[in-house]
Amino acid sequence: MKLAIIGYGKMGHEVERVARERGHEIVSIIDINNRKDFDSKGFMSAEAAIEFSRPDSALKNFKECFDRNMPLVTGTTGVWYKHLDDVRETVINNKLTFFYASNFSIGVNVLFAVNRFLARIMNGLPQYNVEIEEVHHVHKLDSPSGTGITIAEGIINNIDRKRRWVEASGVSSDDLVIHSLRDGETPGIHEIVYESDVDVIRVKHDAKNRSGFALGAVLAAEFIRTKKGFFTMNDMLNL
Ligand SMILES: NC(=O)c1ccc[n+]([C@@H]2O[C@H](COP(=O)([O-])OP(=O)(O)OC[C@H]3O[C@@H](n4cnc5c(N)ncnc54)[C@H](O)[C@@H]3O)[C@@H](O)[C@H]2O)c1
Structure with missing residues (x-):
């Protein structure tokens, strides 16, 4: 496939490496200093763009792609999630192609499925409190992580006694606490911890490097190749 990369930081570089390894051609790389290249022949020849930029740049980049009817895969996390419903509406109404994930790792998506399943069981076992712990590198801009929020939503949607996620220690028993730590160059650890007076159940995903995220994003670009819609x-994965 001919692919464009938007945001050429840690993830952009990893996407480039993985995409080339899978036989794809990188026809355009756009970062903050060459945004005029959205109008370049290279960009316009792409079959899809893969975007990993900054939380506050994501919506601008989506618009550039939507205006050019460019299928888009995005992994950028953070503030733009508040506009998710608007983005979905724009995509559907204009028959565009859009794929987003707060975490492209296959393993983390298995964790999401296990989390939902476990939460349904734990809904009937009120002796367990639940908390989430996430650890990332010190450069990460958003907190809690998009993945932490997705895990929290999986719990809140399935456990009646948890109503909202909070970052500090919970003031109310229906708060679900997410503990966010920033440490060195850690690519990403997420852990769901259920605790009763007699035991602790921990379910944990620990990313060894960024390759799994990049591979998921490239697989997503392959997946949307012939599709229209919001994915x-x-x-x-059909999990
Ligand atoms: N969904 C996932 O699986 C996943 C995995 C890892 C990281 N992320 C997220 O991806 C994003 C990027 O992560 P990173 O580690 O590559 O960050 P990074 O800081 O290394 O790279 C971001 C790049 O975006 C560029 N950029 C900033 N504004 C831009 C703009 N307006 N147009 C084009 N480029 C612009 C920066 O110059 C930089 O090169 C973050 O939001 C991070 O949380 C998601």
Whole structure:
């Protein structure tokens, strides 16, 4: 496939490496200093763009792609999630192609599925409190992580006694606490911890490097090649 990369930081470089390894051609790389290249022949020749930029740049980049009818895969996390419903509406109304994931790792998406399943069981076992712990590198801009929020939503949607996620220690028993730590160059650790007076159940994903995220994003670009619509990892992995 001919692919464009938007955001050429840690993830952009990893996407480039993985995409080339899978036989794809990188026809355009856009970062903050060459945004005029959205109008380049290279960009316009792409069959899909893969975007990993900054939380506050994501929506601008989506618009550049939507205006050019460019299929888009995005992994950028953070503030733009508040506009998710608007983005979905724009995509559907204009018959565009859009794929987003708060985490492209296959393993983390298995964790999401296990999390939902476990939460349904734990809904009937009120002796367990639940908390989430996430650890990332010190350069990460958003907190809690998009993955932490997705895990929290999986719990809140399935456990009646948890109503909202909070970052500090919970003030109310229906708060679900997410502990966010920033440490060195850690690519990403997420852990769901259920605790009662007599035991602790921990379910944990620990990313060894960024390759798994990049591979998931490239697989997503391959997945949307002939499709129109709004897609997530659930569509691709059928978990
Ligand atoms: N969904 C996932 O699986 C996943 C995995 C890892 C990281 N992320 C997220 O991806 C994003 C990027 O992560 P990273 O580690 O590569 O960050 P990074 O800081 O290394 O790279 C971001 C790049 O985006 C560029 N950029 C900033 N504004 C831009 C703009 N307006 N147009 C084009 N490029 C612009 C920066 O110059 C930089 O090169 C973050 O939001 C991070 O949380 C998601």
